[in-house]
Amino acid sequence: xxxERPSASYQYKPLDTTKQQIRLLKLxxxxxxxxxxxxxxxxxxxxxxxxxxxAPAYIALSYTWGDxxxxxxxYLDNRPFRVRTNLFDFLCAFRSDNANIYYLWIxxxxxxxxxxxxxxxxxxxxxxxxxxxxxVIASLGLATAGLARAFLESPSSDLVRQLLQDRYFTRLxxxxxxxxxxxxxxxxxxxxxxxxxISSIVNIRGxxxxxxxxxxxxxPISSAGALFALRRHGPHALIGKFASMQCEDPRDKVYxxxxxxxxxxxxxxxxxKPLYEVYIDTVRxxxxxxxxxxxAVMMYLDLAWDMEFPEQTLCVLQxxxxxxxxxxxxxxxxxxxxTLQMGYETGLPxxxxxxxxxxxxxxxxxxxxxxxxSGQR
Numbered sequence: 284x285x286x287e288r289p290s291a292s293y294q295y296k297p298l299d300t301t302k303q304q305i306r307l308l309k310l311x312x313x314x315x316x317x318x319x320x321x322x323x324x325x326x327x328x329x330x331x332x333x334x335x336x337x338a339p340a341y342i343a344l345s346y347t348w349g350d351x352x353x354x355x356x357x358y359l360d361n362r363p364f365r366v367r368t369n370l371f372d373f374l375c376a377f378r379s380d381n382a383n384i385y386y387l388w389i390x391x392x393x394x395x396x397x398x399x400x401x402x403x404x405x406x407x408x409x410x411x412x413x414x415x416x417x418x419v420i421a422s423l424g425l426a427t428a429g430l431a432r433a434f435l436e437s438p439s440s441d442l443v444r445q446l447l448q449d450r451y452f453t454r455l456x457x458x459x460x461x462x463x464x465x466x467x468x469x470x471x472x473x474x475x476x477x478x479x480x481i482s483s484i485v486n487i488r489g490x491x492x493x494x495x496x497x498x499x500x501x502x503p504i505s506s507a508g509a510l511f512a513l514r515r516h517g518p519h520a521l522i523g524k525f526a527s528m529q530c531e532d533p534r535d536k537v538y539x540x541x542x543x544x545x546x547x548x549x550x551x552x553x554x555x556k557p558l559y560e561v562y563i564d565t566v567r568x569x570x571x572x573x574x575x576x577x578x579a580v581m582m583y584l585d586l587a588w589d590m591e592f593p594e595q596t597l598c599v600l601q602x603x604x605x606x607x608x609x610x611x612x613x614x615x616x617x618x619x620x621x622t623l624q625m626g627y628e629t630g631l632p633x634x635x636x637x638x639x640x641x642x643x644x645x646x647x648x649x650x651x652x653x654x655x656x657s658g659q660r
Contacts, residue, residue, distance in 0.1 A: 293362035295395040296332070300404040303335045305412060306393040307386035313378045326357040326374045330392070335411055341386035343413055345460040345467075346373060346422040347451050348391065348531070359392065366391060373422045376473045385417055399554035406552045410463055410542035419464035421457070421478070423449050428472030435474065443484045446471075447500070455528035455535060459542040461499055518544045518569045523582045526589040533590045534561045547571075558590060559627040566625060580604040596638075599651045603640050606649070 298304045311327040333339070349369035356363050357374060366374075370391050377383055394405045405412075413419060423431075427449055434442045451457065461467055469476040485500045521543055526536045534554065538561075541549045548571065550564035566583055587600055607625070624643040639652040 291362060293359040293364040297395075297398075298332065298401055298404065300400060303408060303411070304332055305335050305338060305388065305405070305408065306330055306332050307338060307341050307388055308392055310374060310378050310383055310387055312383055326371065326378065327361070328357065328359050328374075328387075328392070330359050331386075335408060335415065338415070339386055340417050341388050342382070343388045343416040343419045343460070343464070344373065344390075344422060345419050345451075345457055345464075346370065347424065347454060364392075369422075369424055372425050373470070376425070377420075377470070380473070382420075382468075388412055388416065403552045403554045406538050406541070406554075409459065413460055413463035413542065414465065416464065418466035418468055419460055421451065421461065421467055421469045423451050423469060423471045425472045428474055431469075431471030431474040431476055434476060434480075438480060438484065440484050443481055446476075446481070447485075452499075453529045455525060455530040455539045458499055458525050458528070459540060463542055518548050519579050519582045522565075522569075522586055526586050533558055536586060536589050537561060537565045558592075562587060562590060562592075563626060575604065575607050580607075599640055603642060603651050607642060 298306070307330070309329040309331070311329075313324060347369055349367045351367060353368040354365045355368055355371035356365055357371065358364065370389065390405075395401045423446065427446060430442055430446050434446065467478040469478055469481065482500050521540055522537065525540060530536065530539055532538075532554075534556075537550065538552050538554075541552065548568055550561070550568040553561075553564075556564070565586070570579070583604060584597065584600060587597055592600070603625070626641050626643075627638070628641065629638050639650045641651070642649045
């Protein structure tokens, strides 16, 4: 791990968030030498800004960020920049690959991760970023290189199972990264594996212990087919199937899947909002075209669990949605489709007030307090 602290590190130039701008990288090539494998030569990239409609051909990377405690230094426009080790390993391996003829889109480098405004802006564009790329590289990392070589020599379902145990396949973000892609290629160290060779074995053998993983691996012929297959079940089914997968920011339990949700049902991505507000935005957006059925309510409660809400909050929400369901059913029976509103208020410590959820229908507002002693309203 590098120990020096660069004095003049790379500084991003802000994107125009009123436009659909993205950054793309050019990774400097390096001949395939033993020195490259040992990471003895510095990694250099150039970074440019484009409007997404006129951007040149590019490849998008899908990978695991890895432990933030382990990082290395690369150079962006000749300025030092620290990246996590998993990305550093990919850049070292890929720079001498024959496929390194396109620009690259890599979230860790193409998004200024220090600004919530830019993160929000770029995540809103994620569906376009992955559908417009030439193909997506699913990078499993150096640790899978041995398995990859064994699979290339003699493909088997046992080797596929071992590959699918890689941490990469636990990431929530890969759901849309893979399903939106026009094509996916797997890179294990420096060895390529055809995605279809993996998916065909999963499809034939069936991986019933990981049914949701099979939904990711066995892709339809086109990304358009993937979108139709997922969207026809609605956003509730999408969140219900995949929100339990892993991500660093609990808000991404929703934001990380929105590229697969119809635009009319998407809550606005805003990383300035606290977790509870993101949750409320999601309920409001998803419930516009779908009543509070028992299945929908169960999904909302599961989502709160996956977002790691406190136990007393889960208890309050259970009562909250039970009452919402009664009101919603009563209004539908009377064909009176009044808008249901819900929200969250943080109690003031100076007044010893408790946090509370509220529900409003036909001008009447009910409060549900988050009492840690009882979990009741």
